[in-house]
Amino acid sequence: MVSDKILLDHGSGGRVSHELVERLFLPRFQNPWLQDLNDSAVITVEGGRLAFTTDSYVVDPLFFPGGDIGALAVCGTVNDLAMLGARPFYLSVAFILEEGLPLKDLERIVASMAKAAAEAGVHIVTGDTKVVPQGAGDKIFINTAGIGVVPEGIRIGGREAKSGDTVLVSGTLGDHGLTILSQREGLAFESPLKSDVAPLSGLVQEMLACGAEIHVLRDPTRGGLATTLNEIARQSGVGIEIWEEALPVRDQVLAASETLGLDPLYIANEGKLVAIVPKEEAEKVLTVMRKNKYGREAALIGEVTADHPGQVVLKTLIGGSRLLDMLSGEQLPRIC
């Protein structure tokens, strides 16, 4: 059934979202910067290259263990800049507030944005506020845009993965998405889940500073690791193989996903990155990552191959293999 209306699936970050971008936005806005479909656009200006990006944030609940919508709005945009190797400098912020939002909630959100911005070393230099009548929005929506500078000699992007490269991930998978879902469903676990929301610009700067060659950086947000790797495989025209036994997933995330019938590989992360680097650089980059507090549990999870271009294959624990497709539609609660 092809719907002539926007469905929630269009916002899932999976296949349907990609179709919307590729069929509706790209042909009309056509230009080489957008065409690259990276986390940020890289624009050459006199004296250097700028990375430029924007993102909107809607989340229910607004406050959750490990963070809130404000931290997400700053970190998400900072991370999108960092994924092109850029050093983030300036953000804009636009709020759409629903009539009736408690002022103290807004204060708390703004304080959290200021804290995240300070940590990431960015300034929020321009902004806008709109208020819509009750019912026309959901408490608060935030849009941020960001500008960063790409240092000379850096060439990082979704098209750069090469056969023989190694796939690294900066830490455990699924923490953010499962925290949000467990909050919504009122699930309690022995060791509580916590969102991993964090600015990754510091980690990326350290990875670049060690002198290693880095081909791709990407943060596996909506759609999770599986969707991110699929994007990279398609953009670079390579195959990717990952190993189930190497994937870092916390016990409580595994428990929550079993309970809810979800797959952590398709769950959003907000403080993790995937790095694709030449095999001989892997150890060096991993060592640097593990020294940073946001990369302590970094792991080598797979490799880039010339086989099955455009596809991601998971080697299972028991020695079988399966195709890891993009997320198709939103993940929904299972029945039994």
Place this chain on the structure above:
Amino acid sequence: MPLKHLSEYRDKGLARKLIEAIWKRSHKPLRLMEVCGTHTMAIFRYGIRQVLPPHIQLISGPGCPVCVTAQEEIDRSVKLAGYPGVMITTFGDLFRVPGSRSSLQAERSEGADVRPVYSTFDALRLAEAHPEKEVVFLGIGFETTAPTVAAAVLEAARKGLDNFSVLSFHKRLPPALEALMEDGNLRLDGFLYPGHVTTVIGTAAYEKVAQTYGIPGVVSGFEPVDILESIFMLVEQIEQGRVQVEMQYRRGADPQGNLKAQELMDQVFRPMDASWRGLGLIPESGLCLRPEFKAFTAEERFDLRVPPAQEHPGCACGAILRGIRTPPECPLFRAVCRPDHPLGPCMVSSEGTCAAYYKYGG
């Protein structure tokens, strides 16, 4: 919620030993059916087909509740969504299944109030929080979910909630197993029975299949080691010429089932004839609320009669659910029928056979 023990059932070394034992012990060509959609998914997720000897064929059965929901039932839920003031609550991906002319998802984008929930009690809470709405829970699933719906109905009665009702699409597994066996098209050597349903109903129905049709079975858990061990147990039975119902899922199920859950189900539901996609009308294979719970029966509150349903021509879900065709043999599969554009329920449900083949590249 300690789930640490999971690692034991995902142990690589244990799995490897079982795989070796299966290769060593199995000589005859075998057709084994996993009845349950959760098994189908696990088999794909862990790549179990690829590690078995090629002469062991795993066939997916009719155990995905969304998949076997008849088109007409989808049409009734879509009609229900159109009534003003109705809030539909349900679990699972019933939400996306296309009916004859629309789906609940499409109705929601048109303004209908449709909410996926994780528990029947969430639906009760919504009914309490929204006295201005008629909250209807779409009861779907086998004997695993029916007891919780029964408990919710009893709770609603206790609280005197008058804006809560249930539209029951619940199905019973035993009559479907028999219908499957009576259909002469399916040649089978063994059944992998679902651990979860067995926790509730016990093994009596499987004993009957073993005695009447001479087909052995093993009740299996859902982790890779569970499934491999169950396949090994089936291989042993078949190679030794035994026909028994054995229990691999000892940590979860008991041969007599959960008597309390059975009682609860009996108290609220009674069997009725029901239509299954792929299998047609099967006597006593559905569950409806008993007359004393008429007040909580959605059909009593809304006219849910619909014209005869139209399934997508060419959709092979029916034959796939009976294990006589596989998804790649359906002309629509992958070409026009995909998880985000499904034409039949087997592609919609996360436990559907077509979705499994699509997602995991079967």
